[in-house]
Amino acid sequence: MQGPDHTLDEILTLAAAHFKVPREKLSPDQDFFKTLGIDSLQVLDLLTRLENHFHIELPDYELQGVSDFRTLASRIQSRL
């Protein structure tokens, strides 16, 4: 199983590529709603991309209140 730092790095890379934000502008504790300028619909899009990438299922209610990449990574890590 990959480590949490690796998971976090993959999430940041995937988010940067999909939402066309320079990777170096993203950091673990940022609010991804604000940093990426996305709404809840786009968060669902990100969730689907992450599920497909990591081959996991992450119920969307587990994202309730989650707005930073680090917490998102911990939710994903718990499913790997």
Added chain:
Amino acid sequence: MGKGETLSWERSNGVVEVELHREPCNEIGSATLVDLEQFAAVLDELERECHALIIHSRQNAGFCAGADLRELYQRSQGMEKEAALRGVREFLERIHRVMNRIDASSLTTIAAVDGVVFGGGLELALVCDLIIADKMARFCFPELRLGLVPGFGGIPRLKRDLGNAVIRDLLLTGRSFNATKAQQVGLVSQVVAEGEVLRVARETAAQLGKFDQRTAVAAKKFIKPIPYEELRREVDLFCELFVQPAVMAGLKKFVESADAQPYLP
């Protein structure tokens, strides 16, 4: 060729294509209902000349985000509870007639879905014989968050197609499934790469045209019964729940959300 405010249809090589094109994500309100009724009114004629029907979306956000909750909330405001309930029941009965008509069509029907396939959008997909999904499609019945159950025929049609445990998961948790999961549980017949869903649906429709049409119609009728009695009971249950205070509170929260599309629970 037909064109309404929220959708249009055309036919080519024996295939009817219905394209949903209402901003932002084909929410089903009174305008969509009128357009669906107009489409249903010409379906007899289309069935004489075609063998397949594809329903798809032109919107980037996805196939359909479900019922137009903003319209439902706004129309219910300032009305007596009984009048609002009468309006809801009339809407449901009309949309059930349309859904049942498409469900019973002699055409082989394909929902080509991508992005958001939520609530009434999933119910529209469920009337079709086949669901082909873009790998980025997401399926959900969020109605319990509003104190409701699906009202456009979702539960009876899910019960027709899927195991009860999956239905309980979808309905009682309100969580969304991705396309891979949807295929695993038997909701979706094919999952395709991003942007390929309409092409694959057209190829599938072309394949269907190779078979004897009368045989295809007989096979469909044999394996796809329409659960009319449960559908009727679903309308009653929805109306029973609609008058509960939790519903207006849930709708208000949704409508007043700062998020343009507040889809997370």
